[in-house]
Amino acid sequence: GESVGLHLPTLSVQEGDNSIINCAYSNSASDYFIWYKQESGKGPQFIIDIRSNMDKRQGQRVTVLLNKTVKHLSLQIAATQPGDSAVYFCGGVNFGNEKLTFGTGTRLTIIP
Amino acid sequence: EPEVTQTPSHQVTQMGQEVILRCVPISNHLYFYWYRQILGQKVEFLVSFYNNEISEKSEIFDDQFSVERPDGSNFTLKIRSTKLEDSAMYFCARGTSGADEQFFGPGTRLTVL
Numbered sequence: 397g398e399s400v401g402l403h404l405p406t407l408s409v410q411e412g413d414n415s416i417i418n419c420a421y422s423n424s425a426s427d428y429f430i431w432y433k434q435e436s437g438k439g440p441q442f443i444i445d446i447r448s449n450m451d452k453r454q455g456q457r458v459t460v461l462l463n464k465t466v467k468h469l470s471l472q473i474a475a476t477q478p479g480d481s482a483v484y485f486c487g488g489v490n491f492g493n494e495k496l497t498f499g500t501g502t503r504l505t506i507i508p
Numbered sequence: 509e510p511e512v513t514q515t516p517s518h519q520v521t522q523m524g525q526e527v528i529l530r531c532v533p534i535s536n537h538l539y540f541y542w543y544r545q546i547l548g549q550k551v552e553f554l555v556s557f558y559n560n561e562i563s564e565k566s567e568i569f570d571d572q573f574s575v576e577r578p579d580g581s582n583f584t585l586k587i588r589s590t591k592l593e594d595s596a597m598y599f600c601a602r603g604t605s606g607a608d609e610q611f612f613g614p615g616t617r618l619t620v621l
Binding site: 430432434437438439440441442445485495496497498499500501 | 541549550551552553556564566599601609610611612613614615
């Protein structure tokens with residue numbers, strides 16, 4: 397099955413700087429990757445997704461990069477704000493089983 | 509997109525008791541999911557529900573667990589005989605087209621004593 401994990405459990409970034417959160421996965425059969433944000437006491441919130449046939453996708457202040465060669469996924473957040481402080485999870489989906497598997501998460505702290 | 513609603517927000521129960529966690533998604537969504545998150549750990553998939561049937565379940569979702577959508581609106585997760593290790597946050601999620609872009613509810617914190 398899918399296995400996703402993160403390189404670092406915590407990350408601190410100065411407000412206004414860019415941040416990069418990394419994720420590694422083991423199952424190359426995943427069709428789809430998703431980044432979620434979880435603020436304290438709340439459920440995961442969808443941020444951005446990318447299909448396995450893409451290398452890059454951009455959203456508002458966020459960019460997801462997928463490197464299938466090394467099975468690596470990253471989330472870039474531009475011009476970080478205090479509201480970006482949260483735990484960020486990557487997840488993988490195989491459309492064959494409709495199962496979303498999350499990684500362990502990185503806690504991002506934005507320093508004012 | 510409006511979020512799903514989950515009730516109760518916090519449930520405390522004695523070990524061995526049955527609990528029912530409720531989720532009220534938008535009625536026109538077809539895909540529903542339950543996840544759990546043990547304190548400090550990652551979110552874990554439990555079960556997916558499509559067209560009023562279980563479409564996928566994890567190894568966590570054993571005979572103690574069941575899901576149903578009894579009235580076409582509420583989506584429930586029942587744990588028949590709770591164990592201490594069932595203590596966790598339980599999140600309901602709904603989707604329009606499958607496992608992609610799921611929208612999560614605020615969760616129910618289950619505490620088993």
